[in-house]
Amino acid sequence: MRQSQLFYKTFREAPKDEESLNAKLLIRAGFIHKEMSGVWSYLPLGLIVLRKIEETIREEMNKIGGQEIFMSVLQPKDLWIKTGRWSKGVGEIMYKCQGVGKEVGLGSTHEEMITDIARKFIQSSEDLPLYLYQIQTKFRKELRAKSGLLRGREFGMKDLYSFHASEKDFKKYYETVKKSYLKIIKKFGLNAIITEASGAGFTKEYTHEFQVLADNGEDTIIFCPKKDFSQNKEITKLKAGQKCKKCKSILKEGKSIEVANIFPLGTKYSKAMGAYFIDKDGKKKLIIMGSYGLGPSRLMGAAAEVNNDKKGIIWPERIAPYQIHLILAKSQNSKVKKEAESLYENLQKEGLEVLYDDRIGKSTGEKLVEADLIGIPIRLVVSEKTLAKDSIELKKRSEKEARFIKKKELLLFLKSK
């Protein structure tokens, strides 16, 4: 992509009413645009990042047997009445159908719908286990949206639902999802701690939150530095300073961002909605369910919140909008431009993702500062200096020092990644 053609704009200063770091950085670098509190639009750079996050999640979900579906945002009211959640006002946003004049739900979560689908398709133990997921926009009645992408009223959610014939089978899959989630989150440059939390109306047991330590997080956890233990402060009876029961490490307290939450639903929804299957023994039994949420937009916010320095964002490779930022330094010598153009063509031929700053009016300094703000992992510069050395300058966003590298070696280096 030629930067001269890219729809974006960076800003020297963030809007004064944004306080959270992720919002400041993502707005300044031209990734997102706020429509209203808790509601964001994604500009080209931001959308690429969001799509990469979704794609990473999709790959991993498919690996653990997930099949992708896409449920509707508008949901029939009667399903919600069955589970008693319509009148409770537990977050569903009513939507008056224009013209029709009837109330329908605007999807805040999809347990009701998925169970409705499942009870129609699951008939015997032969149909189990079953893993269905979707990547969807959710709408929630957040009384207080805040912290940039970290808590929105409209946001992306990957929700996976599992259906099992036995508790044993459910527990096994629950552990599989835990491992898968840790793996996914790590690819976004984040280190999650699996944290026990309240059942939150879903279950009497613990649910599990995936918490990423960050000063701007809205949760507080008491955790073991070796990850042998972690509980949300809301429910824990332990305090920082006490010893971990498993490994005897001193427990710590920290602010954290909840990037995912998984729930053992048991038979709560299958019971409320009559989702049964015929087991091998010929008996009619309730389907055992789990639900597993992971938020792509919140993950994008968390990734920016955690991976940055004073100059800007430092995107982890897997979700960076481009892998390489090629910069044409300002020069009177037309050979410099020729060299950069030909390098751009070559890198593209190799199938590498390149953002090429081909703008001719901009000073080199401005380009470098802007590149740091945008945060692409590898920066290449073509200038009079590099031309004289018959090489290209290479610098990783995560490292301080740049180095010069011969063109042939450069391609090998980049392809090896």
Place this chain on the structure above:
RNA sequence: CGGAGCGUAGUGUAAUGGCAGCACGAGUCCUUCGGGAGGAUUUAGCCCGAGUUCGAAUCUCGGCGCUCCGACCA
């Protein structure tokens, strides 16, 4: 939903009752040419409504919006 703060060009800021100004951005021209360059020139603004006043960006009331703290977060 309770509490606090804030709403002035695209962004950041000044003017505290008397001609809305500055910087960045954006446009044009010249110079500069590796860490948001310099000069010239152009562009663009008082959240909405009511009130007080000779006169309101400024004071009062109402509304709307944003941020932060708290409650809530299925």
